[in-house]
Amino acid sequence: MNSSMLLSITTFVYALASVFYIASWTFKKDILSKTGMFILVAGFTGNTVGIVLRWIESYQLGYGRAPLTNMYESLVFFSWTMAALYLFVEYKYRERIIGVFATPLIFLAIAYASLSPSISSRITPLIPALQSNWLIAHVVTCFLGYAGFAVAFGFSIMYLMKPDMPGPGSLMSRLPSFDTIDELIYQMVMFGFLFLTIGIITGSVWANSAWGTYWSWDPKETWSLITWFVYAILIHLRLMRGWHGRRISWVSIIGFMAVLFTYFGVNLLPGLHSYAFLTLDFLPILS
Amino acid sequence: MTKKISKTRAGNPVWNFFTSVKLTVVVLLLLASTSVIGTLIPQNSSEAFYIQKYGEVFYNLFSSLDIFDMYGSWWFILLLVLLSINIVVCSMDKLTNTWKIIFPQKVNFNIERFRRLKIRECFDIKGDVNDALARCEGIVRGEWQTTVKEDAVLKEGAVSKENALSQDSTGKTLMGGGVIFAESGRWTRLGVYVVHVSVLLMLAGAVAGSVWGYKSFVAIPEGETVGGSYLRGTNEYIPFGFDLRCNSFSVTFYDTGHPEEFKSSLTVIKEGEDVLTSDIVVNDPLRYGGLSFYQSSYGTHSARNVALKITSSGSGMSYVKVVEFGQTIDMPESAGTFTLNEFVRGYNFRGHDLGEGFVGTFIPASPMGDRGDESMGIQRDESMGDKGDQNVVSPGVEVYMPLKFPSFDKMRRGEFIFEVDSYEKKYYTGLQVTKDPGVWYVYAGFVLMIMGCWITFFMSHRQICVEITPKPGGIGVTIYGTSTRNSQGMKLKVMRLAKKLKTP
Numbered sequence A: 001m002n003s004s005m006l007l008s009i010t011t012f013v014y015a016l017a018s019v020f021y022i023a024s025w026t027f028k029k030d031i032l033s034k035t036g037m038f039i040l041v042a043g044f045t046g047n048t049v050g051i052v053l054r055w056i057e058s059y060q061l062g063y064g065r066a067p068l069t070n071m072y073e074s075l076v077f078f079s080w081t082m083a084a085l086y087l088f089v090e091y092k093y094r095e096r097i098i099g100v101f102a103t104p105l106i107f108l109a110i111a112y113a114s115l116s117p118s119i120s121s122r123i124t125p126l127i128p129a130l131q132s133n134w135l136i137a138h139v140v141t142c143f144l145g146y147a148g149f150a151v152a153f154g155f156s157i158m159y160l161m162k163p164d165m166p167g168p169g170s171l172m173s174r175l176p177s178f179d180t181i182d183e184l185i186y187q188m189v190m191f192g193f194l195f196l197t198i199g200i201i202t203g204s205v206w207a208n209s210a211w212g213t214y215w216s217w218d219p220k221e222t223w224s225l226i227t228w229f230v231y232a233i234l235i236h237l238r239l240m241r242g243w244h245g246r247r248i249s250w251v252s253i254i255g256f257m258a259v260l261f262t263y264f265g266v267n268l269l270p271g272l273h274s275y276a277f278l279t280l281d282f283l284p285i286l287s
Numbered sequence B: 001m002t003k004k005i006s007k008t009r010a011g012n013p014v015w016n017f018f019t020s021v022k023l024t025v026v027v028l029l030l031l032a033s034t035s036v037i038g039t040l041i042p043q044n045s046s047e048a049f050y051i052q053k054y055g056e057v058f059y060n061l062f063s064s065l066d067i068f069d070m071y072g073s074w075w076f077i078l079l080l081v082l083l084s085i086n087i088v089v090c091s092m093d094k095l096t097n098t099w100k101i102i103f104p105q106k107v108n109f110n111i112e113r114f115r116r117l118k119i120r121e122c123f124d125i126k127g128d129v130n131d132a133l134a135r136c137e138g139i140v141r142g143e144w145q146t147t148v149k150e151d152a153v154l155k156e157g158a159v160s161k162e163n164a165l166s167q168d169s170t171g172k173t174l175m176g177g178g179v180i181f182a183e184s185g186r187w188t189r190l191g192v193y194v195v196h197v198s199v200l201l202m203l204a205g206a207v208a209g210s211v212w213g214y215k216s217f218v219a220i221p222e223g224e225t226v227g228g229s230y231l232r233g234t235n236e237y238i239p240f241g242f243d244l245r246c247n248s249f250s251v252t253f254y255d256t257g258h259p260e261e262f263k264s265s266l267t268v269i270k271e272g273e274d275v276l277t278s279d280i281v282v283n284d285p286l287r288y289g290g291l292s293f294y295q296s297s298y299g300t301h302s303a304r305n306v307a308l309k310i311t312s313s314g315s316g317m318s319y320v321k322v323v324e325f326g327q328t329i330d331m332p333e334s335a336g337t338f339t340l341n342e343f344v345r346g347y348n349f350r351g352h353d354l355g356e357g358f359v360g361t362f363i364p365a366s367p368m369g370d371r372g373d374e375s376m377g378i379q380r381d382e383s384m385g386d387k388g389d390q391n392v393v394s395p396g397v398e399v400y401m402p403l404k405f406p407s408f409d410k411m412r413r414g415e416f417i418f419e420v421d422s423y424e425k426k427y428y429t430g431l432q433v434t435k436d437p438g439v440w441y442v443y444a445g446f447v448l449m450i451m452g453c454w455i456t457f458f459m460s461h462r463q464i465c466v467e468i469t470p471k472p473g474g475i476g477v478t479i480y481g482t483s484t485r486n487s488q489g490m491k492l493k494v495m496r497l498a499k500k501l502k503t504p
């Protein structure tokens, strides 16, 4: 069994976990969400083993590099970080139903990696600019940050869906209290902000060690900075009176759109790389 | 006196404008939204490119707004300046207060404040009030000191006891219960300031870098020495203050054809002496004399050990001769001499560029011996087009050997056919040379930013209060807790403490 096969299987395990969480919510059976959690842990294990296996395979091919350098690998890793973060939150907050709003995202990222025909799962060697430990630090922290924002996004949707006066015993009344969701959103945003900050910083230290410029206003860099600004705005809005709950949820959704654009959308922009003469894709891991 | 200052400050509309978090939100919003423009419109391209892409009218509009170099435009810089002033003023404004909280002259707690808190646990226990108090104090002291242990400041985690009902007229301690307060992490309130200062440091470093630093480029052929580099943009020559020699350059490839490593061996020469030799690869630059040299590109400069295959049309024999640039060799079969002149990047043949190749001159022994076919017109210089026709001493025939088309010279239909058999490339290495005295401020900002975010997001100033009151038939206990953030965590802490107190 090779890594891509294992990761394809993982995709279906994650799908199953989401189904269980959603079923538990709709049919009001706690046992289903508990099962969902165990399936999620199984998927997470498969995801972990898949990444490690891919690492080993790259050594067998003679390239020997961390499996974090192209779209396929980054999406797989994105699922992994989201799953890890979500499991931690579920454990810490002892709230299970919130999985309904997080597990589908975990599934979607890895499904996109496994199923999209435009994303190749081939292991390719690393060009010189990417051979840096900063690269690993950069990718890991960026995706931890994205995971925080993704989970915050899921919770924001939950907040907005919950009616002010859910009927007793209704589907919506099973969601956590507004205060808890609000705090969860902010916790996730803070987690994401810290790691996006470290991600941008490690990326810029890496750029400085490879190219002698820590910041070059490359579209990818600029978009990650825009994302960072959006969440800095969220943080300050929350410190101003009156910005809680619904409004913060909207800002968090906008922030996540910026994340998605940084991740996928930048490739659609006029790709003018400041260092085109290098024939290297600048900051390619994020592409 | 401090009061006076803050009073005048508070009344000052300019001061109020800059202390407002609203301004922060507006400025950050403007920074975020205008930054988008620079990712939609390519930056720092040529005028021709822009006119072709956007037309004259939009070109004029955009360039009057500095859109083509927007991250360096006056209005973008102005936004950054506004942000900086905002941070400075706001922090000064808040710090006075925060400072008082963190370093109070006298630590005092107000039970009323705690009684209004949402996070609380109420329960009854049995037993003696003083015992309960002592036990509770022991537990709290143990718990809160461990959370504070990492911090050497004594004030933190200090447990003060306030026995509100504990004295009667005789001075004897009553079984009146008491209140225990504990706290930890006062200093974490400083985290926000660390974050804000780090933003200032990074901006200061960026300014220092653009004022006192530069970015430049130089290409050094293997074996050659240069003394300076050329600024990006203006191409102005900037001397290093020393010389730099490229000893060698090498590139290795994976079997897939992807490049694996670019490596240059560089030597710093000062006053004629080699002072430092170092290999650089991408991601591992050479730093010397305040400058950094980064491996950033490479190319073929020329070649050495060029092996030529010379085939005689007459005898059909092939000969291989190794030759260097500028060297003249005797032709086989005593047919004359051949000189290898140069390596060219491009070569025009009837309007086509034949690409990289070698150029040499063949001088036949007998002037008319190798006329070649003039109609081929392969000479680069038109004035030499009819040589050999005259009976004067011929400068010879120019021979061009393109790398891409090895048998090209056959078409000349000369007496000899020249072909490149093999050669060693002589590379040049392309170095990005930067001087950035601001980078260490930026890096210091990075470190502070991460530390500050960590402190503000994951640590907090926590306070608890345990109120123990005697009740008929037992003891009433209430635990209140508050924290600057993570109320869930505080709730759990309070619940855990309650559990401990309940189990005797």
Ligand code: HEM
Binding pocket: A232, A235, A236, A239, B018, B019, B020, B021, B024, B083, B084, B086, B087, B090, B091, B094, B192, B195, B196, B199, B453, B456
């Ligand atoms: C890019 C620039 C900035 C960044 C990255 C930044 C970041 C932060 C962070 C991480 C926090 C902590 C939030 C929390 O406690 O959860 C914070 C709080 C705060 N920031 Fe900023 N900030 C920036 C600019 C500003 C500016 C210009 C002001 C000026 C008004 C400002 C005013 C505040 C205030 C008043 C607080 C709350 C402090 C407190 O809790 O006592 N920030 N900021």
